Amino acid sequence: MADIRKWFMKAHDKDNGSASKHAKPDSSSNEKSAAAELQSGKAELSGGGSTGRRITSKYFASEKQKSKDTTETEELPIKRKSPQDAKESPAKRKSQKDSKESLKVPPLQKLNKIDDNDDDDAVISSSRKNLSDVTPNKKLKSGSGKGITQKPVKIEESDDEEAEGTESSRKQPSGRGRGGRGSSAATVGGRGRGGGRGGFMNFGERKDPPHKGEKEVPEGAPDCLAGLTFVISGTLDSLEREEAEDLIKRHGGRITGSISKKTNYLLCDEDIGGRKSSKAKELGTAFLTEDGLFDIIRASGTKAPPRQDSKKSVVKSVESPTGKSSLKVQAKTCKDLSAGASPAKQKRRTVEFSSLTWTEKYKPKVPNDIIGNQSLVKQLHDWLAHWNENFLDGGSKKKGKKLNDSGAKKAILLCGGPGIGKTTSAKLVSQMLGYEAIEVNASDNRGKSDAKIQKGISGSNANTIKELISNSSLHFRTDQPKRPKTVLIMDEVDGMSAGDRGGVADLIASIKSSKIPIICICNDRYSQKLKSLVNYCLILSFRKPTKQQMAKRLSQVANAEGLQVNEIALEELAERVNGDIRMALNQLQYLSLSMSVIKYDDIRQRLLGSMKDEDISPFTAVDKLFGFNSGKLRMDERIDLSMSDMDLVPLLIQENYINYRPSSVSKDDNGIKRMDLMARAAESIADGDIINVQIRRHRQWQLSQSSSIASCVIPASLLHGQRETLEQGERNFNRFSAWLGKNSTFGKNMRLLEDLHVHILASRESCSRREHLRVENLTLFLKRLTEPLHTLPKDEAVKMVVDFMSLYSINQEDFDTVMELSKFQGRKNPLDGVAPAVKAALTKAYKEARKTQMVRTADLITLPGIKKAPKKRIAAMLEPAEDTVEGNGGDTLAESDDENSLDNDDAEDSTNAEKKLQLELQNLKKEGMEVQLDLKGVENSNAKKPGGRGRGGGSQASEKKGGGRGSGSATKRKR
């Protein structure tokens, strides 16, 4: 293992080794210090963990002494410090200091040490540890002095001073106490570049940075801003807001939204006099320009070898710049350490280093340790505590009284994502209340138990459970006065699947009859399988802990394991794992194998590859693809993002690509470049559509990657940048795709048009195609239908329109269709200005005219006696009804003869059928169907044709609606 570690660290070590060699040719023992350096790398890996822990355990005992000690150690370098010294490279100073310390250490070591053989190792790390623990104390001392120097009397001045001050103090943690002096020294050294630039004044909304993309963004040491809190205000000189945030985060700084006491810098290039700046002045927060920021970063990058720096800044991250809070942090760490690792255990741990996974090792021991969801845990606790009273002893008495109470449900269902502590809290709570937990999870067979437990409980697990819950006496033991209480934890109930037939139903039955509390645990409470279970359980939904909460816990663990991780990095880790603390711990443990100092970038890199498979919503995916720094995403990540929903993401991209201002185009006077990019993106999206057709129609699924590249990745990579709104009042979020809605409207309109087309064809007056009907005829139809209503007097107009409609057998729905299809945005509705009276008259007249017409809807009415509805649907066969009266008799007879031959045998249920038919016809009528029911006719025909004719009469009624038809009717009727 050690070999591997060495291998990991090699590059760094070499660097440091050489650096230190360069730095101090005249140091007391060159060789030794180099070795020390080399060792220190190792110490970070292995020794760092163990020694650190050992020391901490001892720490409390000797705190007082030690603090004295360290002040001593500190005194030394400070004494030696001179203005010239201050200008020296911090690396050198540090290594010198290190060696000094290691020289000085022996007394310290004696105090601290237990039984380690490799002195160097322990020495360095212990001294480092001391430093880390002690400096805050020191800071308290120096707090006042620092405060004075930092007062922003002259903002411009103190700006830089502050910047440099912290910088220098960061470089030399030990010297930090001398706030005033340190900073002034540094000002002498590092000054000169920062001031006097970036005085732009523009008011109002945030605009583009005036020198966007013109400055080179420096690369600094990864943690050079650690522990600093920034607030950004206004427009910066060359960076977009997001870019600045990313820059600061990347270097370990923290961004907050508003100014508070903890804020170190207000980053702004112009004093726009807004809320932030006034508050900053009030609180005495320092102002920092963008150039200042760059300088800080650049300085750290050039002057300090990154590892040295980060090592220290990690230490620093524990303390925050103001004295008070640092004390608090300090106190906290103490507590954490003591809580996280009891001395007895630690010893064992040092021996068997990795026998336990951290997730097991740092499992919460008491319910209060559980991160987040405390109220739920409390609820669980209460429920469990009162379970017996509620359901066993006095349950029947209180029935009905407390139904709405949380105790009313006999079982409880904990739900929430994986790794947020459901099982743990269930176990802890039951343990705390003295219950014996029986856990049944997906690894057990949980099928339905045998209905009768006569076979005994042997064999089937389900039977055991059944026995367990139903038989409280089982737990009685005569020799024990107090019976052990039991709780059944059904873990992973949503995993009850094919193997566990009837599992959920059985579980419910169990709950009903149970004499012990049951805790069910699931991930997805909306799962179909649990639908029935949910009714019987009190549901507690666990939420993800916040990243701060998680980071806190993680830092406890890290401290206990001797890892040095700064808080920002932990927060990043917490964010990356999406609230899954188990996963975070696993990651942390894995990381700890290879390094003992974990930085923001390490975590980013580690988790880039093994990011938790979270459910990316299409919106997030699109956000990420179009995000201003999506250019840094790898190709496979982009494809993954666009594949998160193969259908929706391309649509969202298509909907929103117009809104992005491409960041790849820095200077674009008249938008030509952007327009060009958009044209290319649009073409690529169209490409995607073509590929999609190949996939769907010809099942060429191997093209799906190309499709996602063409429809998502290329447009996004062309246009990624900042989103802007195109319409007034539009929110600056990605819109949902309009295509889906429009497509369904299109489908609906197409159907309506088809109906209209069929009706018109059925009128036999026209034989135009559907397309032509829409493109060419519709305008005229519209004119013919509406124009008279505007111009002619009411009666005449109505008559004209109705005549036209009946000629082309256009019904009222079709009328609406015509109106709908010729409606365009920004055009006036052709029916506007038509008096309501006219409209009403039109409807009335239309209905009147309708009666003399006939609709063939034989297929819409299930004829009684005919079991199967006619397959063929004869839609709307319409005919003018001039021959209503005279055609009636003969046709009726002819038809009913027809019926007769077919349906003679149905005589007996004729009356039934008739009634049914009537009902049905009425229903149809209610639905607005144009069916005229001539009941009289039915009766007549019944009378005319006695006996078996009833059936015929019935169907005739349906035939008859609307009266006679042409002679063709009989043939048209499909049987």
Added chain:
Amino acid sequence: MLWVDKYRPKTLDQITVHQDVAQNLKKLVTEQDCPHLLFFGPSGSGKKTLVMALIRQMFGASAEKVKVENKTWKVDAGTRNVEIELTTISSTNHVELTPSDAGFQDRYIVQEIIKDMAKNRPIDSKGKRGHKVLVLNDVDKLSREAQHSLRRTMEKYSSYCRLILCCNSSSRVTEAIRSRCLNVRINGPTDDQIVKVLEFIGKKEGLQLPSGFASRIAEKSNRSLRRAILSFETCRVQQYPFVSNQAIPPMDWEEYISEIASDIMKEQSPKRLYQVRGKLYELLVNCIPPEIILKVIILSQFLLIFSVLMCDLYYLVSQRLLYELLKKLDAELKHEVCHWAAYYEHRMRLGQKSIFHIEAFVAKFMSIYKSFLISTFG
């Protein structure tokens, strides 16, 4: 009744515009068994009228007794059952249908339904075995697979089933099918022919036509007789008696499209593109076929390019400069725009979501036009 329908010739003898074709067809039918036929030509040229008249010539008046059926067919497509809804117009002897309505399932229609129809041989009342006619509309919109399956059907059942195919462009009908048919090209009527028809209608309706009115309609109709008659009647509904400078109202959607085109010409920006997209959606939702949208956009853009530039350039008094510019416009811009329009139209037919392609064209046009404007005017 609309004039389009009222004055539609019912028999081959009544046909005036394509008299020669009609006479030939008549001879074909009366003298011998007619082969499969493929009518192609632009819309509004009278294909359908000819076909109907031809069928009437074949079967007599019974061909006019049609029924409209909207039937759901269940087709066994190997692994699954496909349900296809299809509207057919049929008499005893002929069936008319539009297989391309089924979209990409048209193959099943051709393979199953048409074959089914072609197999059944009608027997007329005298016990004589007749033959039947299948009229297929929009054959050019059939997918390649469907066309391939059609050609076997055409041969196998040719003894008693005739196919009459109608389409706009014969180039999208496969060679194999074309070679099995007698191809009949129906030209769009000339302006003179249209004017004649309009005047005939005017006389029948007893209208007073101002001089030049008919020819103006004919000019605007883009050589589509149907279009001409329809807009003639629209004018009639809108205003009668006609005045000498009677306005000919454009189709509502055409108006809308030209609005879009002028939007594009006025400003080329993402914002404008977004607005244009909204309007395009509007058109598509109102069932305007995307091909037509694209075509009309281009046409109105060309009109606009000139008018806009003319206005812009009015201050360029120098005639020569204007001339040069127009030449440049012709040489560069028009070519390019045409190229891209054709490109995107082709792709639109390959693809499915037509809005994407139209939008891509609009974006492309904006990009080209903008750089053209800037390079020309600085």
